[in-house]
Amino acid sequence: MASAFSDIAVTVVFRGTPHHVNLLPESTLGDLQNQLEKATSVSPSLQKLLYKGKNIKQNRDGQETIASMGLRNGSKIQMLGTTSEELDGIQATESEQKRINQILQERALKPAYKVRSTGTMNSASLNYGFHQLLPLPHLRNPTSAHKLLRRLSDDPAIQHIMQQHQFSVGVLTELAPHEHPGLLGLNVNAGQQIKLRLRTDRYDGFRAYNEVRRVLCHELTHNVWGDHNNDFKELNSKLNREVAEFERARRDGTHSLSGLDSYDVYEPSPELEAEAHIHVLGGSGPFNRDEERRRHLSTEQELEDSCGTAGPSSLGP
Incomplete structure (x- = not known):
């Protein structure tokens, strides 16, 4: 005994x-x-x-x-x-996702329209954006998660780059920490769905907005480039610069989302380039180009490591 x-x-x-x-x-x-x-x-x-x-x-x-x-x-x-209750919710969500995917596939067969620079928003430009926001109903506070997804969707800087690059995303949803603990974002089928980690690991709140938005810019880049190659890095850097430029111009009162004429050419000044790096990294204070470049590379590597879209860690819906 x-x-x-x-x-x-x-x-x-x-x-x-x-x-x-x-x-x-x-x-x-x-x-x-x-x-x-x-x-x-x-x-x-x-x-x-x-x-x-x-x-x-x-x-x-x-x-x-x-x-x-x-x-x-x-x-x-x-x-x-995953608890039994959460599993039931996930299965229900997956069933809903299959229905949504079928609708999106049917839409994809219809002719697409290209945004023209007319100086005002036209009906074709409405094709570019997020067509559905979908928080996970089996997790706590789905209303708060939906508000965060709505804030991302309505963010003027995000709307700007969506129009500028003609990005269309079928579903913007969240990625539960317990499903893929190592991931912060996932782009499924080049924009059919984008999943973002909204919540903290302990489910006691939500991650900082600017961090989530930075991951969103990373995943939007996967609408064009699948792998984390030089083409990807160039476009991802450009999106972050354009977000910073748009927000600065908006603060100065010189930019309007409805004015599409200014979208055709983007030539950032050295000052805006600096601000873009600070904006992406969440930094503040005097700008040191070498220091910020090192921090930028480190942050982008962290994003690549926690992205499930490219490489052998790529995941399906």
Whole structure:
């Protein structure tokens, strides 16, 4: 008979909440997962258990003992996963997405119209923008998520680059942290959908607006270029510069979204180039070109690493 001292007490943290689980050394991984299912409503098949940065479920069938896996009294485990309630919501959302995708495919077969520079907004220009905003209804505060998506959609600087580059996005929606923990954004089928990480990892609020908007500019670039090559980097940099230029001109009262004539040519001044870098990086204060260039490259690399659109990490809808 095992003594009390032979018990192994582990702490499993799920979305910021610790769950204390007592196990015997001969308890199996499956026993641990069953206890976690009762505590979190996440089924074993959807649980991802990270111990010392490694997935302890990988290449295991659930019959290995806790002791043989190296877990000791006081071990801490991080758990990722989707609850049964969230899974039902995701499935309902996916069904709705399939219906939306079918509608968008039917629209794509219709003739497209090109925006002409007339000095006023015309009906063709309405084709460029976000056709639907879709927060995830199974997550908390979908109303707040919808307001953030609406703010992005109505952002005058974003509307400006959408018109300027004739970008059309079928659905602007959110990317739940538990679905793809490493991603901040995803562009599906060159603008059919753009998914953005709106929420914090702990679901206790929303990420900073300027950070989300920067990711949106990155994903809009994928409407044109799939890979993170030089063509992509050039266009992505240009979009961020145009956002900064538009906002400066708007503050100075020299730019109007309805005045499309000014969209035909973009030649940023050195001062605007500097402001664009500061705007993209969220910086402030005196501009040091070398320092800002290093920060810019570091930030863009971080965005590429957390983007699921290009490369082997590319994900589907």
